[in-house]
Amino acid sequence: MNRNYILIALLCLLCISRVAAQSVTVEAKIDSLQIWIGEQAKLQLQVAMDAKQRAIFPAYTDTIVPGIEIVETAKPDTQFLNDRQRMLITQEYTITSFDSALYYIPPIPVTVDGKVYKSKALALKVYSMPVDTLHPDQFFGQKTVMKAPFAWEDWYGLLACSFIAFPLLGLLIYFIIRIRDNKPIIRKIKVEPKLPPHQAALQEIERIKNEKVWQKGQPKEYYTELTDAIRTYIRDRFGFNALEMTSSEIIDKLLEIKDKDAISDLRFLFQTADLVKFAKHDPLMNENDMNLVNAIDFINETKQPEEENQKPQPTEITIIEKRSLHAKVFLICGIVLLSAALVGTFIYIGLQLYELFA
Structure with a gap:
């Protein structure tokens, strides 16, 4: 008879341990229950469960309930407890509202291994800014467009391109003149005299x-x-x-x-x-x-x-060469590249001026 009681007690303890091991808790809380319009609050959702279980959080897009918007959804934070037998998952949402009201947030559902668990309901009070309608002179109308202050940083790119454009333009003009005149290349070589x-x-x-x-x-x-x-x-x-x-x-x-x-x-x-x-x-x-x-x-x-007394004088030889095909190709390629660079530079200067004075 005593053995039967002992066996029953052991079975009860085993069942209780299994139930405790499989218990899941879902808790939701807000760091501030009252906010001003446009102010932000943190809604925290925590799930405690066994380490072997898998949880699925609700997939909110823009709002939790009509009137309460989600600004940011943080990544879930996981903590292991009881020698990694249990774990605590925390999901944080940054919320705000632009309408003054008392909002009811229903229990938030979390699915753990196919079973739905819910948190407790929450409430959020959103206050509007107080306006003194008896003294309208404290309000100011729309301000005129202000002119941006002068800053050299806005002109650095423009000035740099302008300094680059002038040498490129001069080199382009030189190449064009060289290819149009088509004059032969004249070189003078000084030849050192041979000693007697x-x-x-x-x-x-x-x-x-x-x-x-x-x-x-x-x-x-x-x-x-x-x-x-x-x-x-x-x-x-x-x-x-x-x-x-x-x-x-x-x-x-x-x-x-x-x-x-x-x-x-x-x-x-x-x-x-x-x-x-x-x-x-x-x-x-x-x-x-x-x-x-x-x-x-x-x-x-x-x-x-x-x-015996002759002092040799150096002689100068003049060599006249026609411009080769290689030189013409080089000049043409130089003209094309310089033209493209100048066009790009002038376009950039024009866009910069438009942005500065528009």
């Missing part, structure tokens, strides 16, 4: 002397540069290609032109250079200096007298 052969050769020998390659244990490089300078001088001075000839061929050719005394020292220079290049001959220090002096003496003895 003996001056160029002496400069090169001076460079070789200052570098002192033979003192660095490089006699082959020294004699190669020295003989190349002499070969270049002979080519420019006597008119035959000494750079492509052997030492003996150069000497034979020079003997046909000059006297033997002027060429004897040069012959010794070429012979020493050939020994250094092909026989790995290591000349003495005074021998290197003597060959350098021989090269200078040969140049001074064979240079043209009229070139």
Whole structure:
């Protein structure tokens, strides 16, 4: 018998816990029950239910009841309670009214798992502004249209476009003139004069002397540069290609032109250079200096007298070219782009002026 009582008691507790777990409460409240016309109030709707349940709030559009308008509907706020076994959902509406009256807000329905639950009814009193009709002089008529104060900020865009428009217009006019005249392009190029052969050769020998390659244990490089300078001088001075000839061929050719005394020292220079290049001959220090002096003496003895004091003057060459198709296409494209930019700029300036003075 006692066991039956215990079993019945347990069943009752289980039923009570299920009912408590499935209980749903819906509560509605307003933060202010009295407002002025046009003033706003907050209507809050709260639903407490199990975490596994799903609630559907009423879908209001513009009004809750005729006369009470919805200004804004906030996003629902969800809070979990009792170790996430329960949850509290809060939905907030911002409401207002523009007619003075006492408004009745009926219970708000909320559907939870297919079952409708309702809140308690609410009331909202809307007051109109008191007007003293006995003193009409306190009212003022419609004010005249006021002129907006001057502000530089309104003119920044207009001024910037104006400064841009003038250079674009000048460039457009220049392009149009260039494409209409179709004159050839005249260019003047200044050509630096070429030094006389003996001056160029002496400069090169001076460079070789200052570098002192033979003192660095490089006699082959020294004699190669020295003989190349002499070969270049002979080519420019006597008119035959000494750079492509052997030492003996150069000497034979020079003997046909000059006297033997002027060429004897040069012959010794070429012979020493050939020994250094092909026989790995290591000349003495005074021998290197003597060959350098021989090269200078040969140049001074064979240079043209009229070139000794000659100071070459730079020459200026005038080149006349017809305007190419590429230049014409460039000018035409430039004219089109500049025209489009100017049209857009003037349209913008016109719209800005219209907005400022309209």
